[in-house]
Amino acid sequence: MKVVFNGAAQEVTGSCTLIETEKTRFLVDCGMFQGGREASDKNRNRFAFEPSDIDFVLLTHAHIDHSGLLPKLYREGFRGPIHTTTATAELLEIMLRDSAHIQETEAKRRAHRRRNRSKPLKEPIYTLPDAEAVLRQVRPLDYEERLQLQGGIDVRFRDAGHILGSAIVEIWVTEKGHSRKLVFSGDLGQPGRPILRDPAIVEEADILFIESTYGNRLHKNLTDTVDEFVDVVTETLQAKKGNVIIPAFAVGRTQELLYYFHQLVCEGRLGDLDIFVDSPMATAVTELTSRHMSLFDEQARRLARWHAKGENIPNLKFVGSVEESRALNAIRAGAIIIAASGMCTAGRIKYHLQENLPRPGSAILITGFQAQGTLGRKLVDGADQVRIFGQDVPVRASVHTLNGFSAHADQAALLDWLGGFKKTPSTTFVVHGEMSSSTAFAEEITNKLGWKTSIPERGQIEEIA
Incomplete structure (x- = not known):
């Protein structure tokens, strides 16, 4: 062999x-x-x-x-x-x-x-x-x-x-x-x-x-990771009056982030949220995921039952068209935008980074592995400036890496x-x-x-x- x-x-x-x-x-x-x-x-x-x-x-x-x-x-x-x-x-x-x-x-x-x-x-x-x-x-x-x-x-x-x-x-x-x-x-x-x-x-x-x-x-333990997650979201939306931009893989990471946002709202640790999932593929995957609940653990099934009852659901919008996606760029504060790709190599996330990286009030939340050579890796490594769509974009937003959420x-x-x-x-x-x-x-x-x-x-x- x-x-x-x-x-x-x-x-x-x-x-x-x-x-x-x-x-x-x-x-x-x-x-x-x-x-x-x-x-x-x-x-x-x-x-x-x-x-x-x-x-x-x-x-x-x-x-x-x-x-x-x-x-x-x-x-x-x-x-x-x-x-x-x-x-x-x-x-x-x-x-x-x-x-x-x-x-x-x-x-x-x-x-x-x-x-x-x-x-x-x-x-x-x-x-x-x-x-x-x-x-x-x-x-x-x-x-x-x-x-x-x-x-x-x-x-x-x-x-x-x-x-x-x-x-x-x-x-x-x-x-x-x-x-x-x-x-x-x-x-x-x-x-x-x-x-x-x-x-x-x-x-x-x-x-x-x-x-x-x-x-x-070793990953940071989940409790500390969730605490840091809450702190970054709260400080960015309430104190800095900026946006939270999250590059996320359409499969797995997006659904997990929505789970945490829902759970944290249910627990009272996060207040009213405006969450935009700007990825048609993530939308389709989220719908497909709901059809495979038998593969999930009891925690996920319990949260799904809460969701079905309409309890403490954040203001969640799945963005479909290109026009709707572009409209998000007009939001200067208060938005949580989740978009693919997870390593920032393609997709709508690049447009949201182009708009929000120069803003000191915004935060970029990196929640997954970033391979060498990717835009996401450059942000994790502390680049002061990155190139997006042929333009140099200054990095003034805060960048946070939460490997405790890694899949x-x-x-x-x-x-x-x-x-x-x-x-x-x-x-x-x-x-x-x-x-x-x-x-x-x-x-x-x-x-x-x-x-x-x-x-x-x-x-x-x-x-x-």
């Missing part, structure tokens, strides 16, 4: 691992790279394998850094099934169509702004028809259901507790009468958080692939999850993390558990006997 690491190796985005056995070739994830011009070039490059040779794809969850190149995979020849959870299959219909729309829109913008007509025009990486076509290849599967695939492959998806539908993938590979079990953690959620259930415990694996997004740090498990939670294994993997590949994070986490695994670890680099090939 051969394993090829095509992404999320010594970096966080672009998850894509090729597994090749004597009878089949398949991918675990096919994600988009995010974070600056280098990421754009990676997304445009040809795959390091022939897409038409891939028999099937196993998808851990719907976030674009795990699913975003599936339409390109189709465009270049892939025609096999994509196996994923039922909720992820529904989310993909929203996510991939939106991503294709972004590709087409950015291509038109480049064509409009192009000054040097002698340079070839960059076409979109893929189009809406590509997204529609690949969606027809998705095959949903319930959690805990075991599926037998071609070439001696068995698969089971377990709840990863990261976002709606996110999964740990267990894969049994049988070759020459010998079976080995591979486990991909996918992105693991932080346990003890509201809304989603804790990650499922896995007890054994021969080969393990573990994420390390926050493998070198990713921190180092302690990752180690606790590994502690559930009763059989030590022969090799543990530490992936989906920047080099500093992966290195620190690999050392913790070795020191505390005594396991053999490896931090693969992109393009690395591993032969597994």
Whole structure:
């Protein structure tokens, strides 16, 4: 068996691992790279394998850094099934169509702004028809259901507790009468958080692939994080008379933030709020989320019952049209604006940052991981000025990072999850993390558990006997 690491190796985005056995070739994830011009070039490059040779794809969850190149995979020849959870299959219909729309829109913008007509025009990486076509290849599967695939492959998806539908993938590979079990953690959620259930415990694996997004740090505890959240919102809206701008992933983070706003109003810790969710995709995802309450914990179901009764609901408006979105820029104070994308790389959040970053009274709340090279990362790193839509924008607003809201498990939670294994993997590949994070986490695994670890680099090939 051969394993090829095509992404999320010594970096966080672009998850894509090729597994090749004597009878089949398949991918675990096919994600988009995010974070600056280098990421754009990676997304445009040809795959390091022939897409038409891939028999099937196993998808851990719907976030674009795990699913975003599936339409390109189709465009270049892939025609096999994509196996994923039922909720992820529904989310993909929203996510991939939106991503294709972004590709087409950015291509038109480049064509409009192009000054040097002698340079070839960059076409979109893929189009809406590509997204529609690949969606027809998705095959949903319930959690805990075991599926037998071609070439001696068995698969089971377990709840990863990261976002709606996110999964740990267990894969049994049988070759020459010998079976080995591979486990991909996918992105693991932080346990003890509201809304989603804790990650499922896995007890054994021969080969393990573990994420390390926050493998070198601990999140602030949730109580302190919520306290800081309340303080920032209260000070900005009441004392500074500004706006609170929150870049948020349309899947997961937006719904979690709405949960907290509703809960804090119910508890009397926040007063009257004017909240605008400026993301058509987030609106669609929020509606879809409400149809999957069986996947949530009791806290989330209880809050949903409060909401159904109409108790203490903040003034919440989902913004649809471009005209409505632009109208928000006229609000100088008192608004909470949640918009995608979560790393500030695209979408309506860039317009709201352009308007509010120069205002000392406004606050920018960063609640999720920001990859290197992204606009969000520059804000987190304390940039005095950033470039948005070709213009230099001064950063006078306050910027607050609340990693306690992260949908990713921190180092302690990752180690606790590994502690559930009763059989030590022969090799543990530490992936989906920047080099500093992966290195620190690999050392913790070795020191505390005594396991053999490896931090693969992109393009690395591993032969597994």
